[in-house]
Amino acid sequence: MAGEGHLDRAWREVTAGGEPSDSALAGRIAALRATTAVDRADGAAGLVWSRRALALARLPAADCNHGHMLAMSCALEGQVAAGIDELTAALDPPPPSAAAVGDLHLGRGVLRLWAHDLVPAADDLAVCLAGWGAGGTFVARETARFCLAELHYRAGRWDDAVVTAETAASIVDQTDQVWLAAFSHAVAVFPLAARGEWARATDH
Numbered sequence: 001m002a003g004e005g006h007l008d009r010a011w012r013e014v015t016a017g018g019e020p021s022d023s024a025l026a027g028r029i030a031a032l033r034a035t036t037a038v039d040r041a042d043g044a045a046g047l048v049w050s051r052r053a054l055a056l057a058r059l060p061a062a063d064c065n066h067g068h069m070l071a072m073s074c075a076l077e078g079q080v081a082a083g084i085d086e087l088t089a090a091l092d093p094p095p096p097s098a099a100a101v102g103d104l105h106l107g108r109g110v111l112r113l114w115a116h117d118l119v120p121a122a123d124d125l126a127v128c129l130a131g132w133g134a135g136g137t138f139v140a141r142e143t144a145r146f147c148l149a150e151l152h153y154r155a156g157r158w159d160d161a162v163v164t165a166e167t168a169a170s171i172v173d174q175t176d177q178v179w180l181a182a183f184s185h186a187v188a189v190f191p192l193a194a195r196g197e198w199a200r201a202t203d204h
Helices: 002-014 023-039 043-056 066-076 080-090 098-114 118-129 138-154 158-173 178-194 198-203
Strands: none
Touching: 002 023, 023 043, 023 066, 043 066, 066 080, 066 098, 080 098, 098 118, 098 138, 118 138, 138 158, 138 178, 158 178, 178 198
């Protein structure tokens, strides 16, 4: 991938002296590199890069999607329980940035959802939706929202699942991020199809 090549070169430049010359920039590079690894389903590389980003997130302003990418990488490697433990440890003590804290909760919430540990998963996702800092991204917030919709579905709260998923889909439809809208619309289908509401499900 051309993107990976650019990121690898940027990483070499920012770490040319051994330690990062700009910790915030290095953290973002590492998190983006973790993202490209996850997009290629390379969990092993995703773990390496997300852990680098996580280490840098302890430094001021190094806000990135390290927690979410660590969670995705652990899932790809079949290490869901270990990933929950690692993210829990990363929150004790929490990093200084509210956005970094929120992203760690997002990652842990996703893994807890997939482990069907729904009550603590809901607590984690609620942190992400409660305005956890100006540095929190739109993508992280709406990822938490459609994950919460899936959580409601798994818990049997289908009315809540439909409302939350359709809210997420409506919000994201107003942006140009079609890839993100696909997740929200997909989750909306679960309760609608389960109820036999085929027309609404098909629209999504």
